[in-house]
Amino acid sequence: MARERVDGMVVREQFQQLLENHRGIVLKVAHAYCGHAEDRRDLAQEIAAQAWKGFRGYDPARPFSTWLYRIALNVAISHLRASRGREPLAFDEIAEPAHDEDTPREADDGIRALYRCIERLDPLNRALMLLYLDERGQREIGEILGLSETNVATRIGRLKQRIREQLSPTDRY
Template identity: 50%
Template sequence: MTSREHQRRFESLLREHRRIVFKVAGLYSRSVADREDLVQEISAQLWRSFGRYDEARAKFSTWLYRIALNVAISQARRWPAMDRHEALDAHHLDSIGGEPVAEPDERVEALHAFIGQLDPLNRALILLYLEDRSYSEMAEVLGISETNVATKISRIKQKLRGQMTASSGA
């Protein structure tokens, strides 16, 4: 494959899967400017790594998630601790494919606030879970075992149930 064909293939795959890049960037950014910077950084890292992408080993979307999440998590770790966890607001929902509800639902807002408080790895796990990715794919993307994926999801759900129950006054 010539370098021009290689570049066209990359551009085509990235265009086809760009929604993933925007979801990840939206979930890990603190502002619109941060989101734009993160999209650029993820795209640059994808291009730098594309020569090592092996279709026989992983689907492109799995490979893309892994790189995008690694870049986003690395970026999130560089921010001061007080800036790391932010409730998801309308700009986050737009960028991760959610649709703001005309009349805000308190439970949905509570869920978004909960996700915004998760550490970067668990936030990535929930993103993949909400995308209906298999435990096997989540494990591959995050570099952890399927058992660890199942355990973490179970703990997150338990914590969420506890918060939702506490907030409803039950």
């Protein structure tokens, strides 16, 4: 019994440390799929809870970030489907970049326009863009979303083209 308690504590501490080191993933996904701060907190908690439930199945030989992204996106998409119709999705806070004196105001407007385009994407394409903007490689994106590398490359190319077409010339940066 004491051995189980020690092992359980070690596993919990290991999980907590990994989750803390990768909390940005959870926050990015929550921001991408929820428009209100309270909903983002709820989604982040649900992602953490589901990650903890599945942690015993995590293979340490693989990147934790890939594993966590897969869980976070699955939870977020399920959450989105369950809440469909209750609230419009919006990138309220994410689309409001902090104004930096070195950054021209036009760049802020371009970022807001980009996020408006992304917010209109279906859940899979939104996940693709989130991972792409997070500079994940095509192989990792495919692994997270269950797509081939070729499919990822094709979809990203099409999404980029669609977003370019949706942005007016003044929105582009």
